Amino acid sequence: MTPPTPSTPEAPTILRARTPGDLLAYVPVVFGFHPTDSVAMLSVGAGEPCHARIDLPTTLDDVRVVTRHLADAAKRNGADRVAVIVYTDSAPAARRVVERLDTRLQRAGIDLVCAARADGTHWWALRDSGRGEEGPGTPYDLRTHPFTAQAVLDGTVVLGSRDDLAATLLGDRLEQDRLGLVADDAADRLVEVVRAAGARAALVTEGRWVQQRVRAYLAEPVPLDDGDAARLAVAILTSIEVRDVAWAELDRDTAARHVQLWRDLVRRLPEELRAPPAGLLAFAAWQAGHGALAWCAVDVCQASDPDHGLAGLVAQALAGALPPSAWTPLDASMVTLFHPRPES
Numbered sequence: 001m002t003p004p005t006p007s008t009p010e011a012p013t014i015l016r017a018r019t020p021g022d023l024l025a026y027v028p029v030v031f032g033f034h035p036t037d038s039v040a041m042l043s044v045g046a047g048e049p050c051h052a053r054i055d056l057p058t059t060l061d062d063v064r065v066v067t068r069h070l071a072d073a074a075k076r077n078g079a080d081r082v083a084v085i086v087y088t089d090s091a092p093a094a095r096r097v098v099e100r101l102d103t104r105l106q107r108a109g110i111d112l113v114c115a116a117r118a119d120g121t122h123w124w125a126l127r128d129s130g131r132g133e134e135g136p137g138t139p140y141d142l143r144t145h146p147f148t149a150q151a152v153l154d155g156t157v158v159l160g161s162r163d164d165l166a167a168t169l170l171g172d173r174l175e176q177d178r179l180g181l182v183a184d185d186a187a188d189r190l191v192e193v194v195r196a197a198g199a200r201a202a203l204v205t206e207g208r209w210v211q212q213r214v215r216a217y218l219a220e221p222v223p224l225d226d227g228d229a230a231r232l233a234v235a236i237l238t239s240i241e242v243r244d245v246a247w248a249e250l251d252r253d254t255a256a257r258h259v260q261l262w263r264d265l266v267r268r269l270p271e272e273l274r275a276p277p278a279g280l281l282a283f284a285a286w287q288a289g290h291g292a293l294a295w296c297a298v299d300v301c302q303a304s305d306p307d308h309g310l311a312g313l314v315a316q317a318l319a320g321a322l323p324p325s326a327w328t329p330l331d332a333s334m335v336t337l338f339h340p341r342p343e344s
Helices: 020-031 060-077 091-107 146-153 162-167 173-197 200-219 226-238 240-247 257-268 275-288 292-302 311-318
Strands: 005-007 038-043 051-056 081-087 111-118 121-124
Touching: 020 038, 020 051, 020 081, 020 111, 020 121, 020 146, 038 091, 051 091, 051 292, 060 173, 081 091, 081 162, 081 275, 091 111, 162 200, 162 292, 173 226, 173 292, 200 226, 200 240, 200 257, 226 240, 226 257, 226 292, 240 275, 240 311, 257 275, 275 292, 275 311, 292 311
Parallel strands: 081 111
Antiparallel strands: 005 051, 038 051, 038 081, 111 121
């Protein structure tokens, strides 16, 4: 069962959903793909958005787990009104989830203002049709909805599925092999610097370069050439302290550009170099409000390094539906690499 995918989108245009059909068009804009066999919950009204998507539960135990996750996420984020769309062909499965979720939300003082089931072509209002046979449903076509048109105008990319989103992190194998060879040369050069200047001095030099290179990218987001991409990858792999130099440049205002930087590196690097940039991508995606992309980056990172600390931190934040505002950006005093060390 895939954990819940929280999202707090920062869309350039305010979209106001007034009907289940509007919500159906809004969901893929929020999550970046069209859900299937899923439960999507969206906060309604003022306040910071709290949106989450989770795989449709298939057992009663899973229903209990899923509905508890969603209700806890809504409460933790201060939502007082939410809407729910269940994507499934099974009306009983959808109703079972909504009934349990509604009970949990009521206990938390949260109002479920809209609940609907959708199968890709029609939607049904779950709380209005009673427990008997469903009617024919209301047809919908997201291709013609104004929200879809607005997303295109805003440059928002909506993919067909979560698998399609995950595939955007898979690059070209030949390019990865080529950059891997460049990275080997970068690693050899770093070894030579360590021999000449000492390990600590070499890491400080690399840390200063990483700081300058990341800042240059944030000012002008042009893809790194192979030499800089390889040097950056080797530097953040060699030392967590150097990795933290790059992490310290990330805040809510720069998160979207960090997503571009680390996503490009993840796609271009071979697997053995992929964990650190994938961890940074996961964190940046969470901060930028792209929860589904953050989960995909966590998966990539943990496939390369199952015990990667930053990926684990992001996974906990996503599973707990913590809003990006729960994190306080690092400041210069927390970058230990540049702290002078006492003489022994």
